[in-house]
Every structure is written in C-alpha cells, then in structure tokens.
Amino acid sequence: MESSNPANSAADTAMTERAIRQCELSVVVDVAYTETAALADFVLPASSQFEKWEWTFFDFEWPTNYFHLRRPLHDPLPGTLVEAEIYARLFDELGVLPDQQTLDRLTEVARDDRPSLLKHAGPVLQDNPAIAPVLLYRTLGRTLPTGAASAAILWPGCHTAAKKMTVPVQRALGTDLTGPALGEALFDRILASPSGVAFSKHEYDEIWTLVRNERIRLAVPELLDWLTGLDPDRDGVAPDYPLSLVNGQRRSHNANQILRPPAWRKSDPDGALRVRTEDLGAIGAADGDWVAVVTRTGRIVVRAEIDDSLRRGQVALPHGYGVSVPDGHGGRVTHGPRINLITDVTDRDPIAGTPHHKDVPVRLERVTAAECANAERDRDRVRQLITRGR
Incomplete structure (x- = not known):
C-alpha cells in the first residue's frame, strides 16, 4: 500500500483492519506513520514532496495546458528514499531486472541516442513489459540532472503527447519540429523549466480531436434502470x-x-458533531457534551455542537480527522472522529460501488462513564500538542 491509508480512509475501518491483519504479508510505503502503517509487517519510509522531484498537471486555463516538474527544496531525511528507488531496489531483490551490464549498455544508449532507447530495450521489455518504469529509472534516469531520475517516466509521455497533439505542442513550444524530435524537445523543456511550462496550446475547433469516439453517450442503461426503480417509501427512515x-x-x-x-x-x-437542538435534546444531551454516534457497523464518541442551520433529522461530521499522532511521550493519540468506523461498505452506490458518506443512517446515544473519560483524556492530550504547536 503506497501513499494511502485504507485503515482510516476506507469504509468500515474495522473490517479493513481485520483484512490487513489476515494478509500473509503487508508492506506500506508512505511519508507518514499512518494507521495502515501501524498494522503492516514492513514500513518503507518515503521522502516527502519537499525532498524529491515531483510533478503537477493543471489545465490552468484551457486552451493552454501546463505541466510543472517540481525540484526538491531539501535533502531527504536519513533513512528515507524516493518511491522510485524503493521499487527499483525491490525489483533488484526479486531478480526481474536485467543484469548490470545490460543496464549500463542501455544507459549509454539513453545518453548518446535517447530516441532509440525503447528500440534497444525492446528485447528486455518483451519478456516482462511491467518493468518498463523501473527500467527507465535505472537507465535514462542515470543520465538526467542530479536526483531527477524519477522524471524518466515522463519521457515516453512526452512522446505520446507530441504524437497525439502535434500542432498544439508545437504552438506551446514555439517550434516546427515533428515526430520524435518534438517529443524530445518537450521532455527537455520540462526538465529545464523549474517554474513549469505550457505543453500544449489548443484552438477551440480542435476540441473534438480529443474525443476518442464520434459520440458522447449520455444514456447509461444501468443508471436509467436504477432511476426507474427508485421508491421513496422503500428508502424511508430506518x-x-x-x-x-x-x-x-x-x-x-x-x-x-x-x-x-x-x-x-x-x-x-x-x-465536533453538528446537530440541531431538538435532536440533541432527544437523548438528554446538551451543547458541548460527548455523545455516541451509532450505525450498523460501529460506534464512535464525539463532542456535540449545536447547529440549528441543519435540517431536522440531519447531523454532520467533518472529514480528515481521526488520525493518530505522536503524543510527545512515546505514545500516540487519535485526533478527532474516525468517521469510517461507522460507514458501511455494503451501503453503496449500486453502479459505481462507492460507499455512501453523505446520507448515513445513524442514531445518537448517551456515552458511558468510561467513554467520556477516554474522550476527555484524548482531547486533553491533543490540546497539549496544540499548545506546543505540534
């Protein structure tokens, strides 16, 4: 699992935790010691986005599109590696990369005749095309500016853009180059542009060239069938x-x-849980109290906050909380509600399969004395961290 935290961000967290524990082997690659990392057999710490070459794609203002290859601001922390190096080392250990002599030969091709690199690498990739990104990293990457080896994977993308959008790329670069030379020029321009670069400039009448098929099909049969079967009475309040x-x-x-x-x-x-006065009062609780939010899959304790702007029968919790952080004393403390403890992976959109988060059936309950004490303890620990600016 890389750069993701399913033990906190996936619906029905408890089920996800059980699944990870039951795996034969679990490995996490991440910049933070997440809830998922805490469950893993191995954690491979990655360098942060400030310590490595990364990129951002934004279509700032169509018809001009931009790409930004960002350079690192700091050296990586000791013991961390960029993800590309982590995977390259794993590939080395698995024995799926060619021998060093072959890698050195392809590196020289990348240095002296870069447009022909994939042709020379063809026999290697024919046996195992899945190694292409790591192969580029280990060959072309060695010829790029210091530390920029991870950007090697952009090279084939530049050639694809130049082939599929020749004229828009020519406009952006201000050149009449074509074919492989245009792809090479785009790759070089990206490497040499620390503040980002326009990689395509389109005309509005060219927009249909970006549509793969002749028609855009708006009718989705599965969606239409589902809509005709909706029944408000059946989907009423539980x-x-x-x-x-x-x-x-x-x-x-x-x-x-x-x-x-x-x-x-x-x-x-x-x-905090935002809730209307009458809905909170229905369980004998008041503003600022700790209350329990209960669903079919779980129960969490949260602080209540009156918000009468909500419609009757509606309550709200924020996303992005529920993460564990060092408490400054060798332990960890959870900050805020872990909302996916109470979501249901089976209560989901019937077409996309996305679990529902915006209309989750719940009830509120008074908390036990033990739940209240635990909530107060964790809140105080978190506020101590805030006071210390951590």
Missing part, C-alpha cells in the same frame, strides 16, 4: 437509525489526512 449523517462535511480547517498535525486546525479542534 426506525433504529432515524438520523441522516453527512459523514465528511467540509469545514474551515479540515483537509485530507496528509495534514496530520493537530495544531494546523485553527477552529473546530475536536471535529
């Missing part, structure tokens, strides 16, 4: 779970789980 939870509300200071330090959040430090 008696055991009468409230509708927006599980993943956007707020002023929440983002994805990459932003783990609690001190980053300038408001809503607990990731």
Whole structure:
C-alpha cells in the first residue's frame, strides 16, 4: 500500500483492519506513520514532496495546458528514499531486472541516442513489459540532472503527447519540429523549466480531436434502470437509525489526512458533531457534551455542537480527522472522529460501488462513564500538542 491509508480512509475501518491483519504479508510505503502503517509487517519510509522531484498537471486555463516538474527544496531525511528507488531496489531483490551490464549498455544508449532507447530495450521489455518504469529509472534516469531520475517516466509521455497533439505542442513550444524530435524537445523543456511550462496550446475547433469516439453517450442503461426503480417509501427512515449523517462535511480547517498535525486546525479542534437542538435534546444531551454516534457497523464518541442551520433529522461530521499522532511521550493519540468506523461498505452506490458518506443512517446515544473519560483524556492530550504547536 503506497501513499494511502485504507485503515482510516476506507469504509468500515474495522473490517479493513481485520483484512490487513489476515494478509500473509503487508508492506506500506508512505511519508507518514499512518494507521495502515501501524498494522503492516514492513514500513518503507518515503521522502516527502519537499525532498524529491515531483510533478503537477493543471489545465490552468484551457486552451493552454501546463505541466510543472517540481525540484526538491531539501535533502531527504536519513533513512528515507524516493518511491522510485524503493521499487527499483525491490525489483533488484526479486531478480526481474536485467543484469548490470545490460543496464549500463542501455544507459549509454539513453545518453548518446535517447530516441532509440525503447528500440534497444525492446528485447528486455518483451519478456516482462511491467518493468518498463523501473527500467527507465535505472537507465535514462542515470543520465538526467542530479536526483531527477524519477522524471524518466515522463519521457515516453512526452512522446505520446507530441504524437497525439502535434500542432498544439508545437504552438506551446514555439517550434516546427515533428515526430520524435518534438517529443524530445518537450521532455527537455520540462526538465529545464523549474517554474513549469505550457505543453500544449489548443484552438477551440480542435476540441473534438480529443474525443476518442464520434459520440458522447449520455444514456447509461444501468443508471436509467436504477432511476426507474427508485421508491421513496422503500428508502424511508430506518426506525433504529432515524438520523441522516453527512459523514465528511467540509469545514474551515479540515483537509485530507496528509495534514496530520493537530495544531494546523485553527477552529473546530475536536471535529465536533453538528446537530440541531431538538435532536440533541432527544437523548438528554446538551451543547458541548460527548455523545455516541451509532450505525450498523460501529460506534464512535464525539463532542456535540449545536447547529440549528441543519435540517431536522440531519447531523454532520467533518472529514480528515481521526488520525493518530505522536503524543510527545512515546505514545500516540487519535485526533478527532474516525468517521469510517461507522460507514458501511455494503451501503453503496449500486453502479459505481462507492460507499455512501453523505446520507448515513445513524442514531445518537448517551456515552458511558468510561467513554467520556477516554474522550476527555484524548482531547486533553491533543490540546497539549496544540499548545506546543505540534
């Protein structure tokens, strides 16, 4: 598992945790010690985005499109590697890469006659085409500016763009080159542009050249069949779970789980459950109390916050919380609600299969004395971290 945290971000967290524990072997590649990493047999720490060559694609303003190959700002922390090097070393150990003599020969081809690299690498890739990205890293990557070996994978992409969008790429680069020479020029321009580069400039009448088929099919039979079968009476409120939870509300200071330090959040430090006065009062609780949110799959304890702007019967929790962080004393503490403990992987969109997060049937309950004590303890530990700016 690389750069993902299914033990916190996948629906029905408890089920995901059980599945990871049952694996014969689990390996995590990540920049943070996530909840998933804590369950893994091996953790391979990666360098952060500030310590390696990475890229961003944005179509800032169509018809001009930009690509930004970002250079590292700092040296990697000791004991970390860029992902490409991690996988290259794993491939070495697995014995799926060619011998060093072959790699050296292909490196010289990349240095002296780069356009013919794939032709020379053909016999190697014929046996195992899946090694192509690592092969480029181990050959072409060695010829690139210091530390930029990871960018080698962009080279075939540049040739594909130049082939499929020849005229727009020519406009962006201000050149009349064609064929492989245009792809090479685009790759060189990207490497030499630390602030990003326009890689294509289109005219509006060219937009249909980007559509693969002659028609865009708007009618999706599966969707239409599902829509005709909708029944409001059948999908009514479940008696055991009468409230509708927006599980993943956007707020002023929440983002994805990459932003783990609690001190980053300038408001809503607990990731409170927002609830109407009458819905909270129905269980005998008040604003600021700890309450339990219960679903078919789980139960979490959260702090309640009155919000009468919600519609009746609706409650809301934010996304991006529920991550564990070092507590400064050798342990870890969970910051905010782990919302996927109460989502249901089987309650999902029937076509895409995406679990529902914006209309989760729940009920509220009073917390036990032990639950309240644990919640107060963890909140105090988190607030100590915030005070120390961590």
